[in-house]
Amino acid sequence: MLKIKNITKSFDSITALDNISLNIEKGEFFGLLGPNGAGKTTLINTIIGYLEPELGEVSIDGEVITVENTQLRKKIGYVPQDIALYLELSAYQNLKLFGRIFNLSGNELENKINEVMELVQLSDRKKDTVKDFSGGMKRRINLAVSLLHNPDIILCDEPTVGVDPQSRNAIFEMLHNLNREGKTILYTTHYMEEAERLCSRLAIIDNGKIIAQGTLVDLINMLEQKETIKIQKTAFTQDRIRSISDMGIISEHDFYYELIVNEKFKQHSKTFIRLEEEEIHNEFVQVSRATLEDVFLNLTGRSLRD
Amino acid sequence: MKNIYHLIVKDIVRFFNDKPAFILTFIVPMLLIVIFGNVFSGKGGGPRGKTDIILVNNSTSIVADLIESKLDTSKSLRMIKKYLPENSNDSVFIDEELAKEFVRTGKIMAAIVMPKDFFLDTSSALKFKFYYDPKNEIESAIVQGAMQQTIMTQIPKVMPIIMKRKAINYIGGDSTARFYRDMSRTVTKYFGVDSDSIMQNLTKVDSSSLFSSSSDTSAEVNFMGNIIQFENEQLVGKEITNPGLTRSVGGWAIMFLLFSITGAASSLFEEKQEGTLKRLLCMTVSRADILWSKYIYSTMLGVIQLLVLFVFSWAFFDIDIFSNFFNLMIIIIVSAMAAVSFAMLITSTTKTASQANGVSTLLILVMSALGGSWFPIQFMPEWMQTGSKATMTYWSVEAFLSVLWRNAPLSSVYTNIVVLLVFTVLLNTYSLVRFRNGRVF
Numbered sequence: 001m002l003k004i005k006n007i008t009k010s011f012d013s014i015t016a017l018d019n020i021s022l023n024i025e026k027g028e029f030f031g032l033l034g035p036n037g038a039g040k041t042t043l044i045n046t047i048i049g050y051l052e053p054e055l056g057e058v059s060i061d062g063e064v065i066t067v068e069n070t071q072l073r074k075k076i077g078y079v080p081q082d083i084a085l086y087l088e089l090s091a092y093q094n095l096k097l098f099g100r101i102f103n104l105s106g107n108e109l110e111n112k113i114n115e116v117m118e119l120v121q122l123s124d125r126k127k128d129t130v131k132d133f134s135g136g137m138k139r140r141i142n143l144a145v146s147l148l149h150n151p152d153i154i155l156c157d158e159p160t161v162g163v164d165p166q167s168r169n170a171i172f173e174m175l176h177n178l179n180r181e182g183k184t185i186l187y188t189t190h191y192m193e194e195a196e197r198l199c200s201r202l203a204i205i206d207n208g209k210i211i212a213q214g215t216l217v218d219l220i221n222m223l224e225q226k227e228t229i230k231i232q233k234t235a236f237t238q239d240r241i242r243s244i245s246d247m248g249i250i251s252e253h254d255f256y257y258e259l260i261v262n263e264k265f266k267q268h269s270k271t272f273i274r275l276e277e278e279e280i281h282n283e284f285v286q287v288s289r290a291t292l293e294d295v296f297l298n299l300t301g302r303s304l305r306d
Numbered sequence: 307m308k309n310i311y312h313l314i315v316k317d318i319v320r321f322f323n324d325k326p327a328f329i330l331t332f333i334v335p336m337l338l339i340v341i342f343g344n345v346f347s348g349k350g351g352g353p354r355g356k357t358d359i360i361l362v363n364n365s366t367s368i369v370a371d372l373i374e375s376k377l378d379t380s381k382s383l384r385m386i387k388k389y390l391p392e393n394s395n396d397s398v399f400i401d402e403e404l405a406k407e408f409v410r411t412g413k414i415m416a417a418i419v420m421p422k423d424f425f426l427d428t429s430s431a432l433k434f435k436f437y438y439d440p441k442n443e444i445e446s447a448i449v450q451g452a453m454q455q456t457i458m459t460q461i462p463k464v465m466p467i468i469m470k471r472k473a474i475n476y477i478g479g480d481s482t483a484r485f486y487r488d489m490s491r492t493v494t495k496y497f498g499v500d501s502d503s504i505m506q507n508l509t510k511v512d513s514s515s516l517f518s519s520s521s522d523t524s525a526e527v528n529f530m531g532n533i534i535q536f537e538n539e540q541l542v543g544k545e546i547t548n549p550g551l552t553r554s555v556g557g558w559a560i561m562f563l564l565f566s567i568t569g570a571a572s573s574l575f576e577e578k579q580e581g582t583l584k585r586l587l588c589m590t591v592s593r594a595d596i597l598w599s600k601y602i603y604s605t606m607l608g609v610i611q612l613l614v615l616f617v618f619s620w621a622f623f624d625i626d627i628f629s630n631f632f633n634l635m636i637i638i639i640v641s642a643m644a645a646v647s648f649a650m651l652i653t654s655t656t657k658t659a660s661q662a663n664g665v666s667t668l669l670i671l672v673m674s675a676l677g678g679s680w681f682p683i684q685f686m687p688e689w690m691q692t693g694s695k696a697t698m699t700y701w702s703v704e705a706f707l708s709v710l711w712r713n714a715p716l717s718s719v720y721t722n723i724v725v726l727l728v729f730t731v732l733l734n735t736y737s738l739v740r741f742r743n744g745r746v747f
Contacts, residue, residue: 048588070590078588082581101589145585 001026001184002153006056007046016042017053018208024186024201026152029179031199032188033292035302039208040188041081044157047186048078060153074102077151079159083138084145087131091122091141094130095148102149116144119174136167143171147178154178156187160194172198192292204296211299219295228294229259229271232284240278247274251303256286260294326664334668341675345685356384357449357684360405360417363387365424369432373420373457382452386414402435409437409541412712415684416449432457433535439542441553441711442682450536457534542712547624555625556706557679559615560699561670563608563645568666570604571649575659597741601646601734608642630713637709637719641702644726647733648698654740673697678704701725 002024009017016039024030034040045051047058049065049072058065065072085094095113099105104112117123120140130138143159156175160168175198179185189195195202196216203213212219220226231237233256241250241257248261265271268287275285297303321327363374377385388397389404400408405417419435434453440446494501546552574596577583586596616634619625627634649666656662674680676690677699683691694700705722708714716723 050584050588068592070592073588073590076588078585080581080585080588082584084581084585086582087580098585098589101586101591103590 001028001061002047002186003059004043004047004056005059007043007053007058008055009042009046009051009053016208017046019056020205020208020210021056022203022210022213024184026184027179027182029175029185029187029198029200031195031202032186032205033190033192033195033202033296034188034205035190035296038190038205040190040205041157042208043205044078044155044186044188047155048076049073074149075152077146077149077154079143079146079154079156081157081159081161083135083142085130085138085141088129090127090129091117091133091144092126094141095145098145099148104149112148112150116147119147119177120144121170134164134167136163136170139163139167139171140174143174151183153184153186156185158188158190160189160191192296196292202292204292204299206296206300212295216292219292220290223260223290223294223298224263224266226290227287228290229261230286230288231257231259231275231280232286233257234284237280237284240280243278244274244280247271249297249301251297253303258294258297260290260298324660326660326667329664329668334671337668337672338675341672341686341690344687344690345681356380356382356688357445357452358384358386358414359449359453360400360408360414361385361387362400362402362405362417362419364402364422365420366422367425369425370420373432376459377418377453377456380452380456383449383456406437406541409439410712412439412441412542412708412714412718415439415442415445418453431535433537436536436538437541438538439712440540440549441543441707442684443549443553445682445684448684454534546626546711551619551623552625552710553707555616555619556710557674557677557699557703559612559706560641560645560677560702561674561679562615563611563642564648564666564670564673564699566611567604567608567642567645568649568652568662568670570607571600571646571653572656572659572662572666574600574653575662579659593741597650597738601650604646604649605639605642608645609638612638612642625710627710630709633709633714633716633719634706636716636723637702637705640723640726640730641698641705644698644702644729644733647730647737650737651733654737673699676700677702698726698729701729 002022004020004022004024007017007020008015020039020043022030032040032043042051046053047065049058049067049069052067060072060075063069063072086097089097092113095116096109099109099112113126114123117126120143122137122140122144125133125137130141133141139159143156146154154175160171163171172194175185175187187194187198199216201213201215202219203210204219205211212222214222231241233253237257244250244259247265248259251258251260261271265274272282272285275281293303321331361374361377363370374385377383386400388399389408390397400417402417402419402421405414405419408414409417416436416438419437421433421435424433434457436450436453438446438449490501493499543549543552574583577586583596587593613635616625616627616638620627648669652662652666652669656665676686676694677683677697678694679699683694683700686694701722705719705726708719708722712718
């Protein structure tokens with residue numbers, strides 16, 4: 001359905017997208033995971049036709065998207081990272097404006113507005129000015145606007161940035177439902193938890209390049225170590241952590257160190273014996289299943305949040 | 307104390323990094339001081355510009371020629387005596403009727419006529435006719451003052467003749483002659499002086515004493531007033547009920563138009579920052595759609611704003627806007643279009659809303675001061691008057707003044723309309739190129 005073929009885009013001397021190719025099938029919930037500045041938004045801007053790539057092309061059902069070809073954009077619902085709404089207008093006025101731009105009018109427009117307002121659970125706040133809404137409510141209206149014209153593909157560019165957990169769950173729920181109804185969704189995020197929870201297939205992007213893609217299982221399977229060892233961060237372990245650097249890759253987090261052990265320590269018993277030798281006792285250690293964070297760390301040597 | 311110091315340093319650094327704030331704090335006031343300084347103190351780089359007035363000399367008197375030659379060398383007035391008729395290569399002298407016509411149609415603000423009976427053999431005063439258009443009240447007063455000053459400098463030469471004539475008028479010609487004769491005989495008799503030289507001294511009046519005194523008593527003023535007589539005739543604007551506001555309403559309206567339109571056009575920056583602009587571009591909206599909508603909306607806003615200001619002036623201050631309403635509307639529309647093109651230029655050449663705000667405030671205030679929104683440009687040095695013609699404000703203000711003050715027909719403001727349209731086309735073309743290059747969004 002959505003085909004991205006050898007896209008390259010530069011800004012001055014910086015290559016934002018470097019020969020990117022993706023193929024997203026109809027009805028897929030596809031995740032694009034990468035740290036800030038990896039090129040996610042640039043890729044979305046290129047898909048939507050906002051930016052023209054130097055090389056390559058994006059097509060929907062075989063039809064190539066260009067900056068000039070605005071009609072093809074009707075197939076896309078774009079949920080921007082910013083709250084791209086006229087804050088001094090009411091939710092209803094915003095929806096009416098954007099609906100009209102998509103050639104909706106009369107009863108069709110009114111029905112569609114009611115439908116999306118119900119979907120984002122804000123029907124009772126329809127007439128209120130957007131600037132009076134909470135951050136989560138604004139995000140939901142932001143999403144509602146992109147659904148007005150019943151698009152086939154929904155592009156979500158980090159739609160939950162700065163959203164409280166309750167609104168975030170509501171947005172996830174809505175997107176899940178839309179996907180179940182057959183909508184194709186491309187979802188960018190730098191939260192690996194979101195990607196793991198929502199996406200049936202994923203691509204990991206870093207420095208403008210797709211470094212891995214596949215299902216969550218495919219990506220985890222890329223790791224030799226399917227489990228990670230977390231060591232609680234204390235004054236004592238902080239002193240000792242350097243002494244175990246030969247055991248594998250160690251990344252530092254807020255409250256713990258994560259250790260991806262190398263071949264030599266693949267067996268748990270060997271790992272624990274060594275940790276005991278360094279007096280890092282069991283109460284400091286926790287074994288957990290590998291995550292996308294580990295995949296990213298494994299592929300780049302950096303944490304997603306670096 | 308240390309904290310206070312650090313906080314002060316922080317504010318200073320922030321201030322100097324904020325270019326619009328810097329411009330508004332220092333550059334704008336300095337430029338306005340330069341303009342006001344040139345207007346009101348005459349300092350700052352050149353003499354005040356000469357005001358053109360028509361001079362018609364119908365008199366055959368030598369005194370009239372003397373005054374004409376002095377007026378020709380005036381530092382503040384430029385005497386226009388000839389004009390070039392259409393379809394002719396030769397200039398012809400302007401007569402009194404033509405001079406009045408030129409004043410009436412706004413081609414010139416005043417005409418001074420020395421009539422045939424300007425200084426007849428028996429006259430004891432210099433009688434001028436002064437035709438004027440007080441579209442600018444202060445300027446009219448300045449012109450009259452400058453003329454009187456210039457003429458006064460010729461009075462010493464004319465004074466003996468005038469004094470003699472006045473004496474003849476007061477005590478009669480025979481009595482005066484008898485008085486001089488008797489007086490010279492008496493002096494000759496007792497002092498043995500030649501009677502002819504006594505007669506010469508008696509008839510010679512030492513006029514320099516009249517001007518050497520610094521005390522300007524009312525008697526002297528009345529005396530001088532009797533000597534120089536202006537027969538004033540206002541040719542334009544006699545029926546205007548509120549001349550002061552009629553003169554200034556266009557200037558103020560155009561300044562606020564520029565402020566509001568620039569604000570409306572630079573809202574593109576806000577939309578860009580909020581992300582709504584991108585959202586629109588990611589829909590079925592093109593960049594051209596956005597620019598056209600902004601242009602049409604801003605022009606409409608400008609037209610409505612000007613209309614409301616003029617209707618308000620009509621409703622509350624009796625400004626006559628309906629006698630020449632069609633032409634007024636044309637000027638309103640063209641001015642709004644030019645103002646929008648200026649706003650688009652600002653938007654396309656700046657990078658942020660605050661930058662646009664700083665630059666536009668600077669340019670609008672300077673254009674308003676230079677273009678005649680605040681005071682008549684005739685107060686400025688000539689180089690500044692030339693510069694004012696490069697501002698769209700000048701052409702709008704002059705056009706509004708013409709249609710409101712003298713009910714000017716469209717043909718009289720044709721040049722203003724064309725210049726404003728040229729401004730519009732040039733600025734819009736440049737902005738469009740900038741927008742197309744994607745420099746703004």
